[in-house]
Amino acid sequence: MKISIIGQGYVGQTLAVGAAVSGYEVVGIDLNEALVSDLGRGESFVPGVESEVLIKLITEKAYLPTSDFKHMKGSNIVVIAVPTPIDKDRKPDLTAVMQACKSINKFIEEPVLVISESTSYPGTLRDVIKPTVEKGSKVNFTFAVAPERVDPGNSKWNITNTTRVVSGLTEEATYGAIDFYSSFCKSIYRASSPEVAEAAKLLENTFRQVNIALINEVSDVMSRLGISANEVVSAASTKPFGFMKFEPSIGVGGHCIPVDPEYLTYFAKKVGVESKLTNLANEINLHRPKQIAQRIKKHLGGDIKGIRIQIAGIAYKTGVPDMRESPAIELIAELNHLGALVSWHDPIVSTFMAQKSLPLDPSINLGLIVTPHSEINFKPWEEANTPVIDLSVGPTNLGWPKFL
Ligand SMILES: NC(=O)c1ccc[n+]([C@@H]2O[C@H](COP(=O)([O-])OP(=O)(O)OC[C@H]3O[C@@H](n4cnc5c(N)ncnc54)[C@H](O)[C@@H]3O)[C@@H](O)[C@H]2O)c1
Numbered sequence: 129m130k131i132s133i134i135g136q137g138y139v140g141q142t143l144a145v146g147a148a149v150s151g152y153e154v155v156g157i158d159l160n161e162a163l164v165s166d167l168g169r170g171e172s173f174v175p176g177v178e179s180e181v182l183i184k185l186i187t188e189k190a191y192l193p194t195s196d197f198k199h200m201k202g203s204n205i206v207v208i209a210v211p212t213p214i215d216k217d218r219k220p221d222l223t224a225v226m227q228a229c230k231s232i233n234k235f236i237e238e239p240v241l242v243i244s245e246s247t248s249y250p251g252t253l254r255d256v257i258k259p260t261v262e263k264g265s266k267v268n269f270t271f272a273v274a275p276e277r278v279d280p281g282n283s284k285w286n287i288t289n290t291t292r293v294v295s296g297l298t299e300e301a302t303y304g305a306i307d308f309y310s311s312f313c314k315s316i317y318r319a320s321s322p323e324v325a326e327a328a329k330l331l332e333n334t335f336r337q338v339n340i341a342l343i344n345e346v347s348d349v350m351s352r353l354g355i356s357a358n359e360v361v362s363a364a365s366t367k368p369f370g371f372m373k374f375e376p377s378i379g380v381g382g383h384c385i386p387v388d389p390e391y392l393t394y395f396a397k398k399v400g401v402e403s404k405l406t407n408l409a410n411e412i413n414l415h416r417p418k419q420i421a422q423r424i425k426k427h428l429g430g431d432i433k434g435i436r437i438q439i440a441g442i443a444y445k446t447g448v449p450d451m452r453e454s455p456a457i458e459l460i461a462e463l464n465h466l467g468a469l470v471s472w473h474d475p476i477v478s479t480f481m482a483q484k485s486l487p488l489d490p491s492i493n494l495g496l497i498v499t500p501h502s503e504i505n506f507k508p509w510e511e512a513n514t515p516v517i518d519l520s521v522g523p524t525n526l527g528w529p530k531f532l
Pocket of ligand 1: 211
C-alpha cells in the first residue's frame, strides 16, 4: 500500500515514520523545500523522529520526503496534515487545507481514500474538503477523518499507544481508515460520524484551555494571599476522584491549545450559540503574559525601567524548539514595553525573529525561568547568585522559588 502525506511537520512526520515502519510505502510531501532536504539527510526537528530511523527508511525506499506532488500518483491513501491556524481576527484559516485539497484534485487519477488529520471544526470534511477535492474530477474519492493527538516530546503517550478516533463519510471510508490506523495504533475508536470525531478533537483542547485558565485565575488570587498556587494544586491533587491536575503558567502556546478553542467558538457562533466560557478562557490565557509582566513589575517594587532581565527558555514547552504562539513572545514584548531590557537564552530554539540566543548572563538584574529545557545549563546564574524567579510549569527542582 502506498500512502502520501501532505504536510511534513510535527503531525505529518510522526505519521510518516509510524506508517513506514509498519510496512507502508510512504511519500511525505511538503511545500517547504528546506525542510524536505533536511528530512532527506535524516534531519528532523520533531522529538521522537530519530535520524537513524529516517535514514534507514529512506535507504530502504520506505519513505520519500519530497516537494513534488507528482509522487502522490498511485497512492491508496492520501493524508492531509497541514496547519489549521487562526487569522489576524482569530478566525479559522483553512488556506493550507484548501491548497492540499486542490493538489489532491490535480494529481490523483485513481480511486483514493482521503483522510484528514488536520484539526478543524465539525463539518470541515463534509462541507470543505470533499467538495474541494472532488471539484470537476472523475476520480472516485472516499473521505475520513482521524484527528491527530500527538504530543511532541511526550515519552509516555505516542502514535502507537494513544487511541485514534476515526470516522468516514461512508462505511467503505471508515473501514479503510480503521484498517490503516490499526496497523500502527493499538486502539481505535470509531465515531458515528466525522463531525463527532472533529468535535471531539476541539473538545479535548478546549477542555485544557478552560482548565488552564481556571488554574491561572486561581494563581492570581493565591498570589494576593501570598500562597503558592502550585502548592494549592498539589494539595488538591491528593483527592483521588473528581479533580484533575492543571498547573499555573504564563499562558498557553503551540498549535493546539491557543488555536483549537477558537475553532470551537467560531463554529458555535455559526450555529447561533454564544460560547461564553470558552471565549473567557481564551481571553484569560491570551492576556496572561501581560498580567505576569505586571506581577513581575510589582515584585520588583513597581518600576522596571532600565532593569536587565533575561529569560531562560522561550519555546512554548520544554524539550521542543516550537515557538508557535509561545507566551514568552508576549512576555518579552510586555516587559520591554514596561521599560525593562530583555534578552533570552534558548539553546534549542537558537534563533527567533532574526535574533540569536544569548549565553546565560550572570550579571543581569533578574533571571526568569520560563521553559527549562534539559539543554540549559543554569550554572552561570547559580555561581553568581543571580536573582532568579521560576515561572515554569510544574515541578522543576532547580532550587529557585516558583512564582506562580
Ligand atoms: N503539533 C501538534 O502537536 C498537533 C497535535 C495534534 C493535531 N495537530 C494538528 O495537525 C495539523 C498539522 O499540525 P503540525 O503541528 O504538524 O503543523 P506544522 O506546521 O508542524 O506542519 C505542517 C507542514 O505542512 C506544510 N504545508 C502547509 N501547506 C501545505 C500544502 N498546501 N502542501 C504541502 N505542505 C504544506 C508546512 O510547510 C509544514 O511543514 C494542524 O491542523 C494541527 O492543529 C497538531
